[in-house]
Amino acid sequence: MKMCIACGMPMKTQADFAMEDETKDYCVHCTRPDGTMQSYEEKLVSLTGFIVKTQGMDEKVAQMAAKEMLSKLPAWKV
Amino acid sequence: MSDSQRQKQKIQTRKKLIDVALNQFAKDGLTTTRTLDIASSAKVSHGTVFAHFATREILLDAVIEEFGIRITNRLHELVSTNCGMKDVLSAHLRGISEYESFYTQLILERRLLHESARNSLIMIQSAISFHIIQVAEREIEACKLCRMPVDLLFNTWVGLIHYYLGNGDLFAPGDFVLARYSQQLIEHYINLITLRTEDK
Numbered sequence: 657m658k659m660c661i662a663c664g665m666p667m668k669t670q671a672d673f674a675m676e677d678e679t680k681d682y683c684v685h686c687t688r689p690d691g692t693m694q695s696y697e698e699k700l701v702s703l704t705g706f707i708v709k710t711q712g713m714d715e716k717v718a719q720m721a722a723k724e725m726l727s728k729l730p731a732w733k734v
Numbered sequence: 735m736s737d738s739q740r741q742k743q744k745i746q747t748r749k750k751l752i753d754v755a756l757n758q759f760a761k762d763g764l765t766t767t768r769t770l771d772i773a774s775s776a777k778v779s780h781g782t783v784f785a786h787f788a789t790r791e792i793l794l795d796a797v798i799e800e801f802g803i804r805i806t807n808r809l810h811e812l813v814s815t816n817c818g819m820k821d822v823l824s825a826h827l828r829g830i831s832e833y834e835s836f837y838t839q840l841i842l843e844r845r846l847l848h849e850s851a852r853n854s855l856i857m858i859q860s861a862i863s864f865h866i867i868q869v870a871e872r873e874i875e876a877c878k879l880c881r882m883p884v885d886l887l888f889n890t891w892v893g894l895i896h897y898y899l900g901n902g903d904l905f906a907p908g909d910f911v912l913a914r915y916s917q918q919l920i921e922h923y924i925n926l927i928t929l930r931t932e933d934k
Binding site: 657666668706707708709710711712713717718720721724725 | 806807810811849850852853854856857859860863864867883884885886888889
């Protein structure tokens with residue numbers, strides 16, 4: 657199963673892929689309206705928001721965890 | 735041995751070390767397990783462990799990551815099929831119960847772990863919460879569940895589970911907590927969040 661290079665989400669169905677295009681390496685949640693992949697800054701904001709929404713954590717703690725997570729993903733590895 | 739065979743063997747050894755380490759961490763604790771014991775259980779030399787994982791912390795990170803992938807993939811598969819709240823909670827507990835000892839150590843020792851391990855656990859819990867929230871939001875809209883902040887909906891559920899796991903010696907001494915209490919905990923929680931006719 658392919659995993660999104662920008663957020664790590666498993667992409668199981670066609671609907672999980674950017675623009676429902678299974679040749680893409682990033683998922684529907686990491687796509688801008690024009691089909692391009694979101695930037696690092698955009699992902700950091702959305703992933704931090706995702707942690708806050710799902711667990712109600714302090715925003716700074718959530719941002720640290722988001723940074724760590726992004727650093728391990730192919731799209732953002734230095 | 736050809737390069738591809740060597741590569742294949744390298745991948746197999748790495749996988750074996752992660753599986754063995756997961757069991758060893760579950761048995762001896764995340765902060766106190768010795769790499770020497772992992773090597774001995776995996777029947778490899780101590781040096782082999784470090785050939786694959788430069789430090790003990792990197793090995794623990796790999797184990798936590800593997801645990802997270804296994805537990806969230808199962809939930810991801812299930813939630814795509816429009817399951818109900820009871821189904822997603824059952825799948826969550828089934829996933830944990832396969833690794834109950836490891837998960838219990840993980841939550842009990844969380845604050846003692848290095849930063850990347852603590853952050854990995856945050857991401858695992860958010861992925862689990864996301865799947866549970868997806869189902870919950872559907873059922874809240876359908877007036878089956880009480881309307882409440884979704885982070886609290888998840889934290890209440892996980893708080894209940896962690897209380898039982900963290901006090902396993904009181905609830906199921908020498909036994910697995912979830913094998914004994916899963917059904918009861920799911921029913922109790924569903925009862926708490928269900929919107930009753932008189933509340934509508």
